[in-house]
Amino acid sequence: MEKLKAELWDKVQYIFRNYYDRMIHAAIEYEGNIDLDILRKSIYRVVTHFPILRSTFHSNAINPHWEVHEDYTAEEMASKVICDDIHKSVLSSLSKEISYKAKLQFDIVAHYSGERSAISVLVNHMCLDGADFKYFICKIIEGYNLVAKGGDIADLQLKDGSRDYSQLYKDMSEEEAEEARKLYKNVSHTGVKNKFDFTDDKDCTTRFNFKKLSSQTLQALKAKGKEYGATLNDVFMTAYARAISTRLAPSDDKRLVVTSMKNLRDHIESKNSESITNLTGFMPCVLDEVGETFCDTLRIVTEKNNESKEDKFCGLYGIPLLALAFKIFPYSIAEFAIKLGYENPLIGMSNIGVIPEEYVELDGLTCIDTFMTGATKFKPYIQLTSTTFKGETTLCIAQKCSDEDERRIRDLLDAIEVQLADFLHQ
Numbered sequence: 001m002e003k004l005k006a007e008l009w010d011k012v013q014y015i016f017r018n019y020y021d022r023m024i025h026a027a028i029e030y031e032g033n034i035d036l037d038i039l040r041k042s043i044y045r046v047v048t049h050f051p052i053l054r055s056t057f058h059s060n061a062i063n064p065h066w067e068v069h070e071d072y073t074a075e076e077m078a079s080k081v082i083c084d085d086i087h088k089s090v091l092s093s094l095s096k097e098i099s100y101k102a103k104l105q106f107d108i109v110a111h112y113s114g115e116r117s118a119i120s121v122l123v124n125h126m127c128l129d130g131a132d133f134k135y136f137i138c139k140i141i142e143g144y145n146l147v148a149k150g151g152d153i154a155d156l157q158l159k160d161g162s163r164d165y166s167q168l169y170k171d172m173s174e175e176e177a178e179e180a181r182k183l184y185k186n187v188s189h190t191g192v193k194n195k196f197d198f199t200d201d202k203d204c205t206t207r208f209n210f211k212k213l214s215s216q217t218l219q220a221l222k223a224k225g226k227e228y229g230a231t232l233n234d235v236f237m238t239a240y241a242r243a244i245s246t247r248l249a250p251s252d253d254k255r256l257v258v259t260s261m262k263n264l265r266d267h268i269e270s271k272n273s274e275s276i277t278n279l280t281g282f283m284p285c286v287l288d289e290v291g292e293t294f295c296d297t298l299r300i301v302t303e304k305n306n307e308s309k310e311d312k313f314c315g316l317y318g319i320p321l322l323a324l325a326f327k328i329f330p331y332s333i334a335e336f337a338i339k340l341g342y343e344n345p346l347i348g349m350s351n352i353g354v355i356p357e358e359y360v361e362l363d364g365l366t367c368i369d370t371f372m373t374g375a376t377k378f379k380p381y382i383q384l385t386s387t388t389f390k391g392e393t394t395l396c397i398a399q400k401c402s403d404e405d406e407r408r409i410r411d412l413l414d415a416i417e418v419q420l421a422d423f424l425h426q
Contacts, residue, residue, distance in 0.1 A: 004055060004066035008165045008323055009278030011064055012342075013126040014057065014100065015335050019344045020375035021206070022125045024133050025094045025398065029086060029118040032365035034110050035144075036080055039119070041153055042143030043077035043108060046136065049158045050276050052127045057100035061332040069103045078108040078119075086113045093120040095206040095376075100126065116368075125278070125375055130352045131263050132276040133372065135159075138359040148363035161274025165319065168279060171269040180316050184324070187282050187317045188343040192257045195346040195380040196412075197249045201402035206376050208398050209406065211413040213420070215391030220424050228295065230302040233260075233351050235423065236395075236416075237285065237305070238298045240349060240384050243415035245290045247408065249380070259284040259345035260305075261374070262315030281315030282345065283308050294423045318342075348383035350374050355389045373398045379405070384416075 006014075013022055047053045055066035083089035093109045105124040111117060121137060128136060143156045161167075169177040213221075218232065225235040241258050248256075264279040265271050273279050285304045291297040308314050322342070325334045352372050360367050373385040376398040385396045395416065397409050 002051065002068040004052060004068060005164075006057070006064040006066060007163045007277060008319070008326070009129070009280065010057070010066075010126045011326060011331070011335075012322060012338070013278065014059060014064075015338055016344055018378070019381050020377045021097050021400065022100070022375060023094075023097060024123050024125045024128070024130065024372070024374055025208075025376075026121040026133065026137060026370065026372040027090045027094065027118060028121075028137075028360045028370040029090075029116065029368045030362060030365040031116060031368055033112060033115070034117045034119065034362065034365065035148065036078065036110050038144050038147045039108075039110060039140070040074045040077040041147055042140050042156070044074045045143050045153045045156055046139050046158065047072070047077065047104075047106070049160070050136075052163065052276065053105050053123070054103065055105065056103060057126065059100075059331070062330055064331050072104065076104065078110055081109055081111045083111055083113050086111050086116055086118050089113075090118050090120045091208050094122055094208065096122060098122060098124050100124065117365075128276045129263075129278040129280045130261070130350065130372065130374060131265060131279070132273060134352070134355065134359065136276060141360055141362060145361075145363045159272065159275060163273075163275050163277035165277075165279065165323070167274055168264055168267050168316065168319075172267070176312070180313055181320050183313055183317045183319070184321045185317045186321055186341065187284055188345070189341075190257045190284055190286055190343075192253065192255045192286065193346070194248050194251050194253055194256055196244060196382045197247050197408065198379040198382075199402055199404050199408075201404060204379070204400045204402050204405070206398070206400050207406050207409070208373070208396060209409050209413060210371070211395040211417055213393040213395065213417075217420070217424075218388070218391065218393055221420060224424060225298070228298050228302060229306075230298055231305075234298060234302045234305055235420070236351070236384075236386060237349055238294060238301045239416045239419035239423070241285075241287060241301065242290060242294060242297050242419050243412055244347060244382075247412055247415070254289065256287045256290060257284050257345070257347060258287070259348050261348065261350040264315050266314075267316065281317070281319060283315055284345070294419060294426065298423075344381060345383075346381055348377075348381070350383060350385045352385060352387045355387055357390065360389075371396060376400055382409075
């Protein structure tokens, strides 16, 4: 059986399995019915090309690796569900977890309800990050449309290269690459322990909560933000920081850290990875104070984020430290050391960005809506994810929590919306 090397973030995602569900989620809803046979044919082509998606992870104490499977069929690529409520059916499918021991590291379901249908996509985060998750879905859609129009699925073009994190340094000068490989600073250590005020409830299940922002609201926020030299992402982070700052667990520390997930492909000239993989880093925004008004907070957030983005090595700090731990210690000891020394962000934010319409439009169907979100967090960790489609942004918090925790999360999302509205009326 073919074996694949376990790459850096494959192993880190596995180590962090007690902090979140290791899944990355998406759903696409259509007016009209998906052709399941064509969908399966396209997925089969993509999965055959990327063996990581049909592999089992072995957390060997000495040599963790993936074992690739060849015994898979087109029928296994996607299942079918007939339902009354598509939204409910989709979220039920996305609430599942895929074991790293499974033969297939994804779960795709086609949901049908009358003249509407939807695709839910669940993939093990160990295999890829948000940027390559979009690529994965885009290629499935592209393959579907190719076949639907009478083309040959073998003609679907797919990238082919390394999953290794070292590709981050390939377009740097020798001096820059050498410097980047010595960035041992552990940016996960901020010294700030403030966290969202979850309950101690143990009866917890996976929940997805959303807040939709209209295209008119987004345009107004973008224009208003420009007046302060702020991006839309800065505005979102400001609203998130202000809303969550009044909903923290009791603490004498008034500081706050919101950690963004940085797409490290920005360090590659093509802005693309060579194959589907994880190329993500942390970009913490440490706020010593939140400020009296939204504009006070926005100035602080924008200044901090600009400072990070102006650093030519933004997001690369700490990666050599992780790589060194795996290099000098046996895997079982490296896992223990990383758990001790590397902190998962208590308050996270991930902007998956714009989903172009051509990424999700199926031949003969009309795409109604789509969203993507990262891993479902476990208490006390929380993350706000945003995706934009057809000019509208969907904010999502995926959380394993209780009924009361969910009420608090909904209250947080409402408070974010209020903060944004107040900013527009200032």
